[in-house]
Amino acid sequence: RAQEEAAAGTEAELKIRSAFEVFDHDSNNTVDVRETGAIISSLGCFPTQADLHAFIAELEEDQSGHVHLDKFLPVMTKRLHIYYFFSFAPASLKSLNLGLQVLDKEKKGHLEPDELTKYMTQEGEPFTQEEMEEMLTALVDPKKNCVHYKELIKN
Amino acid sequence: MGCGSSVATETQVRRPETMKAAVLIQRWYRRYMARLEMRRRYTWNIFQSIEYAGEQEQLQLSTFFTYMLDNFTQLNGNGPLISQLLDPVVDPWLDRETCFNLISVPESYSGPRISFPLSVSDTNALLSAFKEHQTLHARYVLQLLYETKKLLKQMPNIVHLSTSYTKDITIDLHGRLDDLLLIFYKNGLPSAETPYVFNGDFVDRGKKSVEVVVLLFAYVLLYPDYMHLNRGNHEDHIMNLYGFTKEVMQKYRTHGREILQLFQEVFSLLPIATVIDGKVLIVHGGISDQTDLEFLSSIERNKIVDILWSDPKTQEGCSPNTFRGGGCYFGPDVTRRLLLQHGLQLLIRSHECKQEGYELCHDGRVITIFSASNYYEDGSNRGAYIKLGRELVPRFYQYQVSRTTRRLTLTQVRAAEGSALRALKEKLFAHRSELIAGFQQNEQNNTSVSVSEWAQVLESVLRLDLPWRTLRPHLARLAADGSVEYLSCFEDMGPGLPLPQVTPNLAKTLFRYRTNIEIIFNIIDKDHSLISIEEFRHTWRLFSAHLGADIDDGAIDDLARSIDFNKDGSIDFTEFLEAFRVVHKLDVKE
Numbered sequence: 099r100a101q102e103e104a105a106a107g108t109e110a111e112l113k114i115r116s117a118f119e120v121f122d123h124d125s126n127n128t129v130d131v132r133e134t135g136a137i138i139s140s141l142g143c144f145p146t147q148a149d150l151h152a153f154i155a156e157l158e159e160d161q162s163g164h165v166h167l168d169k170f171l172p173v174m175t176k177r178l179h180i181y182y183f184f185s186f187a188p189a190s191l192k193s194l195n196l197g198l199q200v201l202d203k204e205k206k207g208h209l210e211p212d213e214l215t216k217y218m219t220q221e222g223e224p225f226t227q228e229e230m231e232e233m234l235t236a237l238v239d240p241k242k243n244c245v246h247y248k249e250l251i252k253n
Numbered sequence: 254m255g256c257g258s259s260v261a262t263e264t265q266v267r268r269p270e271t272m273k274a275a276v277l278i279q280r281w282y283r284r285y286m287a288r289l290e291m292r293r294r295y296t297w298n299i300f301q302s303i304e305y306a307g308e309q310e311q312l313q314l315s316t317f318f319t320y321m322l323d324n325f326t327q328l329n330g331n332g333p334l335i336s337q338l339l340d341p342v343v344d345p346w347l348d349r350e351t352c353f354n355l356i357s358v359p360e361s362y363s364g365p366r367i368s369f370p371l372s373v374s375d376t377n378a379l380l381s382a383f384k385e386h387q388t389l390h391a392r393y394v395l396q397l398l399y400e401t402k403k404l405l406k407q408m409p410n411i412v413h414l415s416t417s418y419t420k421d422i423t424i425d426l427h428g429r430l431d432d433l434l435l436i437f438y439k440n441g442l443p444s445a446e447t448p449y450v451f452n453g454d455f456v457d458r459g460k461k462s463v464e465v466v467v468l469l470f471a472y473v474l475l476y477p478d479y480m481h482l483n484r485g486n487h488e489d490h491i492m493n494l495y496g497f498t499k500e501v502m503q504k505y506r507t508h509g510r511e512i513l514q515l516f517q518e519v520f521s522l523l524p525i526a527t528v529i530d531g532k533v534l535i536v537h538g539g540i541s542d543q544t545d546l547e548f549l550s551s552i553e554r555n556k557i558v559d560i561l562w563s564d565p566k567t568q569e570g571c572s573p574n575t576f577r578g579g580g581c582y583f584g585p586d587v588t589r590r591l592l593l594q595h596g597l598q599l600l601i602r603s604h605e606c607k608q609e610g611y612e613l614c615h616d617g618r619v620i621t622i623f624s625a626s627n628y629y630e631d632g633s634n635r636g637a638y639i640k641l642g643r644e645l646v647p648r649f650y651q652y653q654v655s656r657t658t659r660r661l662t663l664t665q666v667r668a669a670e671g672s673a674l675r676a677l678k679e680k681l682f683a684h685r686s687e688l689i690a691g692f693q694q695n696e697q698n699n700t701s702v703s704v705s706e707w708a709q710v711l712e713s714v715l716r717l718d719l720p721w722r723t724l725r726p727h728l729a730r731l732a733a734d735g736s737v738e739y740l741s742c743f744e745d746m747g748p749g750l751p752l753p754q755v756t757p758n759l760a761k762t763l764f765r766y767r768t769n770i771e772i773i774f775n776i777i778d779k780d781h782s783l784i785s786i787e788e789f790r791h792t793w794r795l796f797s798a799h800l801g802a803d804i805d806d807g808a809i810d811d812l813a814r815s816i817d818f819n820k821d822g823s824i825d826f827t828e829f830l831e832a833f834r835v836v837h838k839l840d841v842k843e
Binding site: 108109112113115116117119120121124125126128133135136137138139140144147193194196197198200201217218221222223224225229232233 | 270271272273274275276277278279280281282283284286287288290291294295298566567568704705708718720721722723
């Protein structure tokens with residue numbers, strides 16, 4: 099039994115290593131601190147922004163902007179199952195659609211960039227300016243200058 | 254009921270709902286972006302690993318040629334036929350000043366006609382002809398190469414430039430005509446006001462390498478003082494055997510051989526480095542702890558692997574570049590030492606594709622500049638060039654030749670991911686026998702192994718340094734007990750044509766080394782003359798000895814018979830090899 103548990107431990111570690119490697123450009127067991135979120139979510143874990151920030155703060159090497167695998171591996175291994183159980187479930191397309199409809203107060207069938215920006219940067223777990231700009235470039239229809247969220251969800 | 258109170262209630266009711274909706278969308282979006290980023294990353298990793306593995310194989314191939322030269326004469330009683338073919342010694346015909354004059358340009362030729370010495374109207378004619386997808390006549394190509402050769406012979410290994418009269422521009426180009434035309438359009442044609450330095454790798458990528466290199470050489474002839482070319486690792490005999498040779502042979506059926514030989518000579522005469530104002534060093538690859546500029550300027554301009562192949566790394570020191578199989582990785586200390594030693598402040602190099610088209614490292618002392626946009630796949634990366642003024646502060650200009658310039662969307666990532674995974678699966682299939690042998694050693698029960706074992710076997714056979722566990726869901730299926738059904742990773746792939754009858758050992762070698770074998774026989778069969786059955790056997794024997802592959806003479810004789818050496822002894826080996834190209838099963842149906 100103990101052996102089985104030890105084996106499962108290594109299995110989780112290997113999984114984390116593999117996800118980490120994807121972002122380790124120089125193959126020197128370091129990743130950019132801003133990419134920890136992507137690594138964690140690729141492991142099927144979706145902590146809240148607050149949890150994520152706390153986690154990263156714990157990992158970062160003296161404000162260097164880097165996270166080392168030696169530090170990431172034990173901390174992440176310990177939290178893997180916790181995060182897994184406590185992370186929010188991925189939104190279904192239906193609930194996402196409902197959410198967008200809620201924001202579309204006038205039921206226009208689309209959202210104006212200003213409207214979306216207001217909600218995304220002032221409510222909930224607010225977006226940074228960078229995130230917001232990224233979202234707008236990715237989602238705004240350049241011809242009509244609006245977000246057709248029904249199209250969006252199809253992706 | 255008053256209006257006001259109703260509104261108040263509504264806001265109170267609505268607000269938590271809005272917040273909930275916002276959180277929902279924010280989480281969805283962050284998750285979406287994280288996954289997108291993950292996929293984009295490993296797609297990039299796959300493309301890069303496969304590219305480097307291919308380059309590495311070609312380097313090993315050059316070892317084989319040396320081996321072949323040493324051994325073939327002994328085996329072949331008929332004297333040094335093969336070594337003659339491999340020897341870069343020039344055909345005496347080519348040295349004759351007037352050789353191109355012997356070729357006449359027919360009246361019916363509708364492409365550009367140029368005269369030497371070149372003038373601006375000639376380069377303009379070339380530009381507009383290439384935009385219209387025209388091909389330059391062999392006669393002009395030969396004359397242009399001949400003139401370029403004469404000019405380059407006068408050039409030193411290291412070219413020193415000064416910004417005191419003008420501004421400077423640096424570019425890397427990987428055989429993409431679109432990118433070159435875009436740069437010329439955005440930045441202006443080469444001239445005294447707009448001088449250029451092109452930092453290697455002009456050929457071997459894209460289908461317009463000839464046009465790219467003809468344009469570059471034409472501008473070198475027109476403005477030798479304002480147009481400078483550095484040699485890249487693709488301007489090498491072995492490296493450009495595959496893509497470039499094929500392209501030249503297709504475009505110039507009658508004079509292809511002469512053109513190739515001249516290209517090769519011209520390439521070997523290209524300068525290897527440029528220094529601007531004594532402060533900025535530009536080389537294609539990078540440096541090593543052995544690099545010394547005085548030494549570089551005095552050596553013969555061939556076999557300068559480090560300068561053409563090296564990549565920077567973040568750790569200190571200098572270590573062999575195992576990933577590429579050539580050159581080294583140089584750390585910040587190596588850069589610091591070289592710059593200090595020669596009183597330089599900046600190293601500009603190319604050689605690695607970068608997402609944004611450029612990247613800074615070693616505390617800003619090293620710049621990587623890569624000008625081929627969409628190098629791996631549509632949307633994979635931007636291209637960039639640098640402008641360097643008198644103050645020697647680099648300014649970066651990015652661009653992307655593409656229908657849309659928007660950020661990567663899921664659709665784009667998905668398409669790139671699809672073709673990366675497909676290329677990877679082709680690799681898996683080509684190494685099928687070795688992989689299966691590896692899996693069988695670890696087999697638990699019927700045809701399945703644990704995920705760890707699966708990943709280990711893949712890495713030990715393919716050595717691509719990829720995150721196999723992360724890629725696993727895209728490559729192989731899991732059994733109910735969580736183990737990997739390893740045969741599933743070969744499922745979608747298969748040979749392109751019905752397989753000829755060959756022994757399993759031989760089939761294994763052909764799948765695995767198809768590209769190399771094609772190159773080897775292309776060289777022997779350089780002018781599409783006849784390969785005798787004896788030569789065919791000897792080459793195979795050497796090749797299998799070199800690989801340590803266990804292929805007996807009987808199998809090779811069977812092979813020769815099956816490709817049907819007809820009475821005049823000519824074989825179409827290339828066509829035969831097509832059967833061993835691994836393709837996705839969906840493509841076969843088309």
